[in-house]
Amino acid sequence: MQGVGNVSNPFDDESGRFLVLVNPEAQYSLWPAHIDVPGGWEQVGPEGSRQECTDLIDRVWTDMRPASLVAAMESDTD
Template identity: 75%
Template sequence: MENVRTRGGTVVTNPFDDESGRFVALVNDEGQYSLWPAHIEVPGGWRADGPEGSRQECLDVIERAWTDMRPAGLVRASGADAG
């Protein structure tokens, strides 16, 4: 969490919930997505999927791209079972 100073004192906010923040949509090798604050280093195993944008712009990217919530390994295994 990061501290944000307000006129009334210090308020602790979660950067993931900052409606006015800048974000990126991340994706991992399993095709799972995450909304990530742009000012925080991307964790290992994840990569940006699209440009930096507003919270809503990045959520829209995730909604369009992440149509199957199952990890890619499970999707592949399910396809192998069917064939």
């Protein structure tokens, strides 16, 4: 049994440090700062608290469609 304050999933650690990542499809992700950034993803913005990073994602990721879908839809309207 876990003790109080233990977090088994680093993504759920309210007191942890996080990064905001973006992939080539312009999709964003919250990422624990102590884990290597996976291939195909790039850090955007500074390391921060979980709340700071989720706030950044909420501000910048306003269109959830992958970039390739946006491009395809725009080319269909030409």
